[in-house]
Amino acid sequence: MAPDRISLADQAYVSIKQRIDTMFFLPGQYLTEAAICAVLAIGRTPVHQALQRLSIEKLVEIIPRKGIVVLPSPLGQVMAILDARMAVEVELARRAATRASPAQIAALDALVAGAARPHGGGEIDSFLAADRAFHGAIAELGGNPILAEFSISLHEKTERAWYLNYWRTLDVKGTHTQHRRVIEAIRRGDGQAAGEAMRVHLEALATRFGEVQPGEGARHRPAPE
Numbered sequence: 001m002a003p004d005r006i007s008l009a010d011q012a013y014v015s016i017k018q019r020i021d022t023m024f025f026l027p028g029q030y031l032t033e034a035a036i037c038a039v040l041a042i043g044r045t046p047v048h049q050a051l052q053r054l055s056i057e058k059l060v061e062i063i064p065r066k067g068i069v070v071l072p073s074p075l076g077q078v079m080a081i082l083d084a085r086m087a088v089e090v091e092l093a094r095r096a097a098t099r100a101s102p103a104q105i106a107a108l109d110a111l112v113a114g115a116a117r118p119h120g121g122g123e124i125d126s127f128l129a130a131d132r133a134f135h136g137a138i139a140e141l142g143g144n145p146i147l148a149e150f151s152i153s154l155h156e157k158t159e160r161a162w163y164l165n166y167w168r169t170l171d172v173k174g175t176h177t178q179h180r181r182v183i184e185a186i187r188r189g190d191g192q193a194a195g196e197a198m199r200v201h202l203e204a205l206a207t208r209f210g211e212v213q214p215g216e217g218a219r220h221r222p223a224p225e
Contacts, residue, residue, distance in 0.1 A: 012042045012050035020059050020070055021156070022125075023163040027072035031060075036068075078161045082206045085154045086199055089135065092142030092151055094195035097186045100141050108137055108183045112176060127172060128159055134179050138198070141186075161209065171208065178204065 006014075016036065019025045037047050051068055054060045061069050100108075111133050135155050139148035162170075178201035185194035 008042055008046035009049040012036075012040055012046045013053050015040050015042075016047075016050055016054060017059065020054070021160040021163065025070050027070050029070050030066065031068045031070070033068070078158070078209060079206060081154055081157045082202060082209065085151070085158065086202045086206075088147055088151045088154065089138065089202065090195040090199045092139050092144070092147055093182055093186070093198035094191040095143055096138050096141035097189055097191040097194040099143050100186050104137075104141060105183065105187050108134070108186070111137060112179045112183060123170065123172075124162055127170060127175075128162060131155075131175065132159070138182065171204075174204065175201070 016025070019039075025031060033044055033047055033051070036051075037044055040047065051060060051062060055062050058071055061071055063069060111130065114130065132155060136148075136152055139151040142148060142151075178197070181197040182194055182201065185191075185197050
């Protein structure tokens with residue numbers, strides 16, 4: 001049997017969310033369903049359904065007779081997300097240390113080595129792709145699919161912050177070193193050390209985010225008229 005195809009409503013949801021996360025649609029920007037339909041080349045009903053989901057997630061606000069406004073991510077919300085990531089990802093790293101095979105550890109090594117090499121394209125895009133892959137791999141190795149799904153969702157929520165104000169805090173070298181420390185603890189099978197290394201990594205990120213003043217210039221892609 002052929003795999004189920006993703007619905008148009010799901011396609012619209014993923015596409016709109018990706019554009020919000022990467023600042024194609026800007027915080028405070030007013031949009032209309034018609035304009036979004038034109039950008040996505042998807043019909044009004046699936047776009048409407050997608051916007052209802054995004055409204056529940058507090059990414060947009062639907063204002064009757066006015067349109068849709070993209071909501072900002074205040075610092076307090078970003079820090080709350082990081083706090084939740086610490087609770088979840090520390091535990092997943094601890095579990096990964098008791099479960100990871102040599103082949104899986106080698107795959108982690110390859111991920112981090114690839115992230116350390118020079119790359120083309122946008123620095124934030126490349127950094128986030130590598131960071132997403134690393135944390136996703138740790139989540140999977142933790143052996144609890146519910147925690148893993150939650151961890152991945154929280155990481156996605158953090159990504160939007162990078163495109164808003166927090167690109168100024170980008171520390172590729174420091175992140176690489178911290179990821180290596182997590183892997184080395186997992187290699188030793190030391191769950192406590194792996195969890196602590198993950199905690200230190202996320203606390204360093206929270207510290208850097210906390211140093212950004214509200215309203216500092218966001219780096220974004222120009223949104224459509």
